[in-house]
Amino acid sequence: MPKHGVVIHWFRKDLRLCDNPSLWAASREALQVLPVYVLSHWRGQHDWTGPKRQHFLCQSLASLRGNLQSIGSDLLLRCGDAVEELVKVAVQAKAAAIYFNRDGDPYGRACEERLKQRCATLGIACFDFKDRWMHDPSEVLTGSGGPYRVYTPYSRNWLALEKDRPLGKVKSLGPAPTCESLPLPELSHWGLKLEGSEQMPEGGERAARKRLDALLSSELLCGYGAKRDLPAEPGTSRLGQDLRFGLLGIRELYGRCVEFAQAGGSAAVRASVHTYLKELAWREFYAAVLWYYPQVFELEFNAEFRGMEWPGSVEDFQRWCQGRTGFPIVDAGIAELRRTGFMHNRVRMIVAMFLTKDLHCDWRWGESFFMQHLLDGENASNNGGWQWSAGTGADAAPYFRIQNPWSQTKRFDPQGLYIKRWLPELAKVPAAEFLQPPASGRPLVPGYPLPMVDHATERNRTLALFAKHRQQGR
Ligand SMILES: Cc1cc2nc3c(=O)[nH]c(=O)nc-3n(C[C@H](O)[C@H](O)[C@H](O)COP(=O)(O)OP(=O)(O)OC[C@H]3O[C@@H](n4cnc5c(N)ncnc54)[C@H](O)[C@@H]3O)c2cc1C
Incomplete structure (x- = not known):
């Protein structure tokens, strides 16, 4: 009863x-x-x-x-x-x-x-x-009972814990409510409108379940480990927005991936699924960081870098927001984001590091811009991703390891397929020209900007800024 x-x-x-x-x-x-x-x-x-x-x-x-x-x-x-x-x-x-x-x-x-x-x-x-998570932050703690500050031991602990099983679908909630309700909202409710040319996935539980089925019925999950870093490939699950809005339960996603690995048999498939589950652990690691250190919204996680100077200009930030930096991989990422509300993870890292380490803009500017555009925009993961890229976060890339956008393109988009998809104006440019600044000193095509900075020069400037700050802190 x-x-x-x-x-x-x-x-x-x-x-x-x-x-x-x-x-x-x-x-x-x-x-x-x-x-x-x-x-x-x-x-x-x-x-x-x-x-x-x-x-x-x-x-x-x-x-x-x-x-x-x-x-x-x-x-x-x-x-x-x-x-x-x-x-x-x-x-x-x-x-x-x-x-x-x-x-x-x-x-x-x-x-x-x-x-x-x-x-x-x-x-x-x-x-x-x-x-929202397989494990509440308080379930995954260090041996001494505190929160983790580093991902790898966190993920080991997270993976080893017993997981809850998914619940079924609710079949009845009793009679329909009779209280007054507003109509379903439209964008005008918030005074917003779309630009009109967006290509976005459909919202709602049914559409999300279709995406989950696609992940499990295709080669996608088998190839995840090998292809997840190649932005031109359909190599990742594209379920970020579904987890963000809770269109899928995490227990069901986890449980079905594990079943898939068991049914798949081969060690290679199991390894690929394991890589995927470790990404789900990243999501929960950042949620735990925000839970235990809510100050990361305002401040650098790593106290050593609080009060750092980020001397980048608003004008440079705006060029980055418009995708007019003259670095094709960066501009393609921004174009993908603005058009679809999604940006591939590898490109998010390149674009974020470019803003903080090549343009020296405050990571908080980029964090907010991403939140304005990402369908999967999630405070904890976004803050974690930005602080990782800026070199200030929990288990972040060390500040002196600065990715070079040209060599990142060579590694992850060597044929320029991703760049050409999102920057059709560059469709006829040979891919080799995306791997370094234009040797001729002329734009790749009329109207496309020259690289707005020299990467090597800005890398040295970043190192000097961090060194100066660390010295002042001593
Ligand atoms: C600067 C920056 C900002 C980011 N902002 C967000 C954000 O606002 N929301 C968000 O969900 N992810 C964010 N990420 C992480 C990651 O880029 C996205 O989760 C991923 O690209 C979503 O695509 P997918 O569903 O195809 O991912 P898949 O590779 O298929 O991964 C499956 C799921 O695991 C989780 N996941 C994967 N990688 C990460 C990661 N590095 N950190 C946290 N969770 C991860 C996501 O929930 C994702 O949907 C950010 C990364 C960076 C570098």
């Missing part, structure tokens, strides 16, 4: 019916579950998000509403401060409890705390669940 009459499930970064711990528990413990999503009320330009990710959110909410209706329920949409809106619905519907999956970032955690305090004064229970 369910222990509650009416409860709320607060949808956040878990926009799905399958493998959803809070929704699953609510559906078993109450006669009626009210599914609520609270839209944010900011308008216009936002430093941490942008139209592409909000568009994907709109599609995912529409899909969620359809999925809820198909099991006889519906999605209640509200807008404003999440705590106030949830409490209003709870009071109006006489809900006994609010169920939700925990969020990891500082804003989400602060909101959960406020909600719990407010509900305690009103006699409404709150139940929170682990969902």
